[in-house]
Amino acid sequence: MVNRRLATRGLALGVLTASAGWASVARAGSYEDFFLGIALDRPGIVAPLLAKGFDVNARNPEGLHGLYIALREHSFDVAELLLKHPQLEVEATSPVGETLLMMAALRGRLDAMKQLIDRGAQINRPGWTPLHYAASGTEPAPTRLLLDLHAEIDPRAPNGNTPLMMAAGFGSVDAAELLALRGADVTLRNQAGLSAVDYAGKADRSRLAERLEAIARRGRP
Template identity: 30%
Template sequence: MKITAFILVLTFFSFTNIFAQSDPFSKIKTPDDATAYLKLISENFKAGDEKLLPTLIKKGADVEVINKFGVTPLLCMVLANSYEGTQILLDASANPNVTKPKTGGTPLFFAAQMNNLKIVQALINAKADVNRTNSRGLTPLFIACVKNAKEIAALLLNSGANPNISDTKKQTSPLHIAAERNNIAIMMYLMKAKANIDAQTSNGATPLFMAASKGHALAVQTLLIAKANKHLTATIDKTTRSPLLEAQAQKHGNIVTLLNKGLPRCNKSFEQGIWDVFVMADYYSIKLTFDKVDQSLSYATSLTFERSPNGRYSFDTNLGVRFGVHQIFVDGIKVFEGKFKRQSNGKSLKIKLPSIDLKTLQKLTKGKMAELRIMQEQYKKAAVQKHTFKFPLGEDLRKAFYKAENELKIITLEKNEGRCYQPKGLFGGL
């Protein structure tokens, strides 16, 4: 057998030239000889060699012989992109589900990868497993999406391919791939086949997230029409982002507009007793308008406690009095003293609000009555009392602060996850 194989090796390379002149199979006496020759063809295939297959098969060649590369003749024909060779071997009952060593790829996987519709159809007709995965968990449908092979994707889906098999490493689904490549036709095929529209990769990315990240407006719109969840987040560079925030980060303004549509604003206003509370992402204010508690005032004046985006607290009287010493008393005990500060850069004057710490604010929430005194400083004279206002504290203020802090957490979370939008120009906007 070894001698015969050696002779076959020597004669194989001149075989094509002598084919028209003599019978190249004259030395093939047994099925083992035919198998050895088929093995050589699979190892050294050249265009036209598929014409030799019917004679070798007729002489008893084993179509499942494994060559030195670890593959069968069928897989060799598929990798060579030979439809004729593939069909001949399939007609001879070659196994359509053999796999390539190490990668685990099947003939159907490689046919889809090469976008050869005829070979894919032939393999499906021969009962190839449309859901067999390779070593990375990739299906023929997955690779068809990677190659934008829409006709093959449609054929595979119509033949029972599961659209929800994800790769084993990143949990990427075929719909992720189609959305990332903006292939609307394949996306529609997949969604019609019940693909999970909100499938998430290992880092949380959805098909909508991928389309938004790449700036594919039509893919984003298609997914939104299909009711894709806009609030599912992905972790990118250790930060959590919604599709909206990812589109922002990539500066895809048209995508931001699409994703913003229908989202509520990132702010909320409510009244807690006599205190008006306004909350938006990173900021809130609690305001008392004095004529709510003193009807004798001829004009409305107010006191506003603010929590700024940097987490610091301040207050503003909104009285038009932004000078002098401001004091706050709670139940007759002074708990705060501060001043408005004027800062000039040579071109404009900036007023810095008095800073008030959280402990002082907590004292206000535990008292019953507060008094604001504004002491005007005059040149070479003692401070003179200018304004004084009394206002109730107690449970209403405590509830207002508690409600504001709670709402701030909710709204900030919703902003970070893209559940609400903040209009441009307000603390940076979206």
């Protein structure tokens, strides 16, 4: 944790330096302070800025939304503050198309996911989806939440990956089993010809691979 905080402080200092040319975005110092408060997870820095009218949807020099950064960097106290703001753009995306809901799902923040969804964040979308990101996380709860809210179970990412493939290779074993039990197609393959069983095997999850193979043979959970 100490090393993480030191690294985060270094990131914050980098933001201060890199954003020197962005002073016109807001009153002098507000822009820098906003992203410093996010990096250090200090609502006490961010809240007064928002109260004075600072744009909650401001982006850093890399084009990343403040809430996206807060979720990605585990600055969850600031994330909670930003989520409550009435002007928050719930469908804000990163330059590569990642949504706020995707990052909340990846980080396992059920509270943030529910708030974003209640405010209109899309569960189903073309390409990479929140379910792909939930399935890649360390806990099954985000996957269960999205499935309960009627997330499409086998959406295909641009490379052909499904949420089940992501869970089998990178996420929670429980999430992979949950997806399989809810009816995810175990037989699907991505553009590289890999299936969920292959991903489980590459991740040295032999029991999961056997379970998925059994489901594939039966053709149903």
